Amino acid sequence: MKYEEICAVCPGICKPACPVYKVLPRQPVSPQGIIRSIALFRKGHVEASELYNIFHCVACGYCIKACPIDNPVIDIILEARGRYGYEELEVKQPEVISIDGNRYVWIMSGECESIYLDNLRRLIPRLSESLTIIDASGIYRTYYLGNEGSYEIYKDRLVQLLDEVNADWIFTDSIELTSMILKVADHDIYLDIELLYHHIKDKNIALKENIREPIIYFSSCNPLANDKAKGYTLKILDMLNVEYIDGREYTHMNCCGAGGIYRYTNNNISEKMAKHLYNELSNIGGSILFDNWKCRDHLDRYINVSHLFEIMDLVI
Amino acid sequence: MDSFEDRYEEFYGELGRILPTDRYSDSIVDRIIYSRDYWPLKVFGEAMDGEIEVPRLVLYPESTEDVAYIIKLANRYRIPIIPYGGGSGVVGAAYPSKNSVVMDLSGLNYIGEVDDENLIIEVGPGVLIFDLERYLNSKGYTLRHIPQSFPEAEVGGLIATRSTGEFSSKYGGIEDLLMSLEVVLPNGIVIRTKKVPRRSVGPRIEEIFIGSEGIYGVITRAVLKIRPIPNIDIRKAYVFDNFLAGIKAIREMARYDIFPPVVRLYDREEVHLRFAEYPDITGKSLLLLIFEGYDDRVVLEADYAEKILNKYGKEYTSDPVDKWLDKRFDVISEISRILSIGAVYDTIEVSGLWSDLPSIYNSVKDKASSIKGVITVMTHLSHIYRHGGCLYFTVGGIPPENITLSEFYHSVWKTIMETVLEYGGSISHHHGIGLMRRRWISREHGDGVYLLRALKESLDPRKILNPYKLIGDDDEI
Ligand SMILES: Cc1cc2nc3c(=O)[nH]c(=O)nc-3n(C[C@H](O)[C@H](O)[C@H](O)COP(=O)(O)OP(=O)(O)OC[C@H]3O[C@@H](n4cnc5c(N)ncnc54)[C@H](O)[C@@H]3O)c2cc1C
Ligand code: SF4
Numbered sequence: 135m136k137y138e139e140i141c142a143v144c145p146g147i148c149k150p151a152c153p154v155y156k157v158l159p160r161q162p163v164s165p166q167g168i169i170r171s172i173a174l175f176r177k178g179h180v181e182a183s184e185l186y187n188i189f190h191c192v193a194c195g196y197c198i199k200a201c202p203i204d205n206p207v208i209d210i211i212l213e214a215r216g217r218y219g220y221e222e223l224e225v226k227q228p229e230v231i232s233i234d235g236n237r238y239v240w241i242m243s244g245e246c247e248s249i250y251l252d253n254l255r256r257l258i259p260r261l262s263e264s265l266t267i268i269d270a271s272g273i274y275r276t277y278y279l280g281n282e283g284s285y286e287i288y289k290d291r292l293v294q295l296l297d298e299v300n301a302d303w304i305f306t307d308s309i310e311l312t313s314m315i316l317k318v319a320d321h322d323i324y325l326d327i328e329l330l331y332h333h334i335k336d337k338n339i340a341l342k343e344n345i346r347e348p349i350i351y352f353s354s355c356n357p358l359a360n361d362k363a364k365g366y367t368l369k370i371l372d373m374l375n376v377e378y379i380d381g382r383e384y385t386h387m388n389c390c391g392a393g394g395i396y397r398y399t400n401n402n403i404s405e406k407m408a409k410h411l412y413n414e415l416s417n418i419g420g421s422i423l424f425d426n427w428k429c430r431d432h433l434d435r436y437i438n439v440s441h442l443f444e445i446m447d448l449v450i
Numbered sequence: 451m452d453s454f455e456d457r458y459e460e461f462y463g464e465l466g467r468i469l470p471t472d473r474y475s476d477s478i479v480d481r482i483i484y485s486r487d488y489w490p491l492k493v494f495g496e497a498m499d500g501e502i503e504v505p506r507l508v509l510y511p512e513s514t515e516d517v518a519y520i521i522k523l524a525n526r527y528r529i530p531i532i533p534y535g536g537g538s539g540v541v542g543a544a545y546p547s548k549n550s551v552v553m554d555l556s557g558l559n560y561i562g563e564v565d566d567e568n569l570i571i572e573v574g575p576g577v578l579i580f581d582l583e584r585y586l587n588s589k590g591y592t593l594r595h596i597p598q599s600f601p602e603a604e605v606g607g608l609i610a611t612r613s614t615g616e617f618s619s620k621y622g623g624i625e626d627l628l629m630s631l632e633v634v635l636p637n638g639i640v641i642r643t644k645k646v647p648r649r650s651v652g653p654r655i656e657e658i659f660i661g662s663e664g665i666y667g668v669i670t671r672a673v674l675k676i677r678p679i680p681n682i683d684i685r686k687a688y689v690f691d692n693f694l695a696g697i698k699a700i701r702e703m704a705r706y707d708i709f710p711p712v713v714r715l716y717d718r719e720e721v722h723l724r725f726a727e728y729p730d731i732t733g734k735s736l737l738l739l740i741f742e743g744y745d746d747r748v749v750l751e752a753d754y755a756e757k758i759l760n761k762y763g764k765e766y767t768s769d770p771v772d773k774w775l776d777k778r779f780d781v782i783s784e785i786s787r788i789l790s791i792g793a794v795y796d797t798i799e800v801s802g803l804w805s806d807l808p809s810i811y812n813s814v815k816d817k818a819s820s821i822k823g824v825i826t827v828m829t830h831l832s833h834i835y836r837h838g839g840c841l842y843f844t845v846g847g848i849p850p851e852n853i854t855l856s857e858f859y860h861s862v863w864k865t866i867m868e869t870v871l872e873y874g875g876s877i878s879h880h881h882g883i884g885l886m887r888r889r890w891i892s893r894e895h896g897d898g899v900y901l902l903r904a905l906k907e908s909l910d911p912r913k914i915l916n917p918y919k920l921i922g923d924d925d926e927i
């Protein structure tokens with residue numbers, strides 16, 4: 135049986151794991167509902183243009199974790215988006231927007247560069263002298279809206295830009311971006327927190343005074359590379375010698391809605407997700423920590439949260 | 451204005467005056483997703499390219515007021531409304547027809563504060579039982595209502611089907627865990643019953659709605675009885691030469707008030723399928739037990755049980771209990787295996803007194819196994835009472851050539867239902883009636899069915915709430 139045919143006959147064991155279903159509790163946007171409608175489309179019961187629900191998924195991967203047979207829900211949905219998605223997709227192509235030297239190249243995936251960069255530069259002073267920024271904020275649209283053709287073009291252009299800048303270190307704030315480019319390009323690409331780890335590991339660093347322990351650490355939900363990100367964050371927290379708790383023990387809201395595509399396609403749901411998570415996290419006490427800037431930025435509108443960059447001081 | 455179309459147009463036109471547009475949808479994707487619940491006949495029918503009948507509209511109310519408004523409007527224009535919870539019902543109780551409107555209650559998912567002094571909690575019908583249990587556990591409490599559909603079913607659906615959970619032998623079914631209800635009646639009036647542990651003020655109003663499959667009213671709130679989460683559990687397994695010896699052993703345990711929450715006795719066919727990695731018990735019957743509680747009483751209870759059970763069988767490693775706990779919600783591995791060989795299955799649960807269970811078991815096995823196309827009839831006994839228990843049959847087979855899926859299903863069901871009635875059992879222990887079992891409801895209740903029909907007639911004379919389900923005539927849909 136094909137994967138989508140299996141979901142179509144499943145009662146939906148993964149339903150409670152889906153953060154979108156949590157804020158929009160309707161069968162058609164549950165993982166089972168989405169995949170079943172794709173199966174029904176393939177049988178001719180629905181038109182491609184009517185598959186609105188394939189865009190109701192933030193690709194967090196929690197359904198896959200909950201699925202007893204690991205059905206690759208994200209692949210099925212992204213493939214459907216690629217085939218039946220927005221054909222007239224307008225995508226901002228990647229471009230080099232600032233060159234201060236090219237020792238470090240930062241591939242920026244969101245619109246959050248200024249505070250993020252200030253923080254990063256504070257911890258890695260050398261970044262101020264030597265940084266090339268590539269604006270790759272269009273990648274979310276191409277990837278998560280799944281326009282396959284446009285994504286291929288996008289990826290090629292990005293790799294070409296990387297070839298042009300002759301950098302010592304290439305890093306990114308985006309886990310997805312890293313994993314995807316790594317698949318095609320012959321470059322070593324580091325996650326921002328990985329880069330940070332390499333730079334501070336022999337230094338004397340301390341927790342900022344205003345940060346309250348315990349730290350409630352909320353790892354990024356993206357299944358493509360979250361183990362990698364989490365690994366570095368935990369190493370850094372160890373270096374800081376702080377007490378931390380896994381935030382996911384306190385909430386079943388697996389995603390804050392920052393990732394995926396909701397911020398472009400359905401901001402209302404993305405905000406509902408953030409508020410839901412906020413409600414569950416707000417009464418724990420302690421400081422809430424993210425290692426993904428987009429999550430931090432998204433939740434920051436509702437609750438006091440920090441990114442890993444913001445909780446530490448270099449003690450010189 | 452008498453055709454359905456005319457009435458529907460008026461209904462649809464007025465709906466938008468009060469309900470925001472994002473609370474209803476006539477998108478084909480939405481309608482097709484609600485075109486069935488988890489009635490296997492329709493699930494497999496869809497997979498095998500059977501016909502799909504889609505409802506006209508899907509409603510997504512978010513409050514009691516939304517529900518009351520919709521019901522009043524539906525009443526004015528005589529529009530059938532099908533309450534829909536998690537859609538995990540297996541007898542077609544939430545199955546809509548093409549001239550009906552589905553009302554998904556999942557948006558009424560309020561979870562109130564735990565009332566620790568009285569050990570109760572108020573919730574909306576749309577709360578997933580999984581989410582509720584998780585929430586309660588995080589605060590140190592439990593409802594302990596854990597059906598196999600734990601990830602999918604919602605509180606309202608569980609009440610409306612009179613469901614029971616895997617831990618029921620100690621804690622009871624949903625009827626034992628429910629204190630009071632808020633219900634929107636078919637005329638739009640909202641009633642709320644009182645929160646008290648018991649009262650002598652006439653028949654219990656809540657009972658009208660427990661197991662009513664949405665035909666008498668729409669549940670919009672429920673007050674549930676909770677308890678502190680048990681902190682001790684003891685897992686045990688026993689092996690018996692045959693299923694009937696196991697039944698005798700369990701009966702004696704129940705007679706002396708030993709009710710572990712989980713009691714599951716598998717016959718040899720089910721042992722063969724589910725516990726194949728334990729070759730030494732092939733051909734035998736296996737009993738899984740979980741005892742739990744807060745202190746030494748749990749140990750004492752398990753010890754007493756052991757004395758009784760060892761008279762009839764032998765203690766076995768408790769590994770199979772862990773295995774069962776680990777895999778119990780995974781139905782999809784098995785379903786995909788069954789379908790990939792072109793087979794189908796259904797589960798049929800019935801109940802009876804201890805004295806009737808052996809003959810029900812033997813006759814159902816005999817008769818169902820001899821139906822052309824049936825490959826296996828497996829059975830377990832679970833949900834026990836001092837006076838009897840539930841037999842849960844799983845029938846698997848491949849429809850023979852020239853016989854449709856529907857004819858195959860109906861022949862299996864007819865055989866089992868009639869056998870159970872013949873031997874004095876009840877046609878359903880917890881899945882309910884829906885469309886699948888309607889044909890036998892009169893034989894189940896005898897003249898009592900007129901009472902249920904009269905109640906429907908007086909509460910819902912215009913037949914707007916889930917018509918034809920539970921007590922409807924077979925040819926009505
Ligand atoms: C894999 C699997 C395992 C199962 N295991 C069990 C089990 O262990 N124990 C058990 O008892 N059942 C079990 N079932 C059956 C099913 O889960 C139950 O019948 C459950 O109670 C249905 O709940 P639901 O929320 O899915 O309701 P639905 O299927 O959506 O609806 C069921 C009925 O309730 C009505 N209804 C729903 N919400 C309301 C409301 N708010 N007000 C009025 N009427 C309403 C519907 O109209 C319909 O008649 C299982 C099903 C599956 C698929
Ligand atoms: S992903 Fe797995 S659990 Fe979810 S609907 Fe599909 S088969 Fe079922």
Ligand code: SF4
Nearest residue numbers: 152191192194195197
């Ligand atoms: S990947 Fe996440 S958002 Fe998408 S269907 Fe699965 S659980 Fe829901």
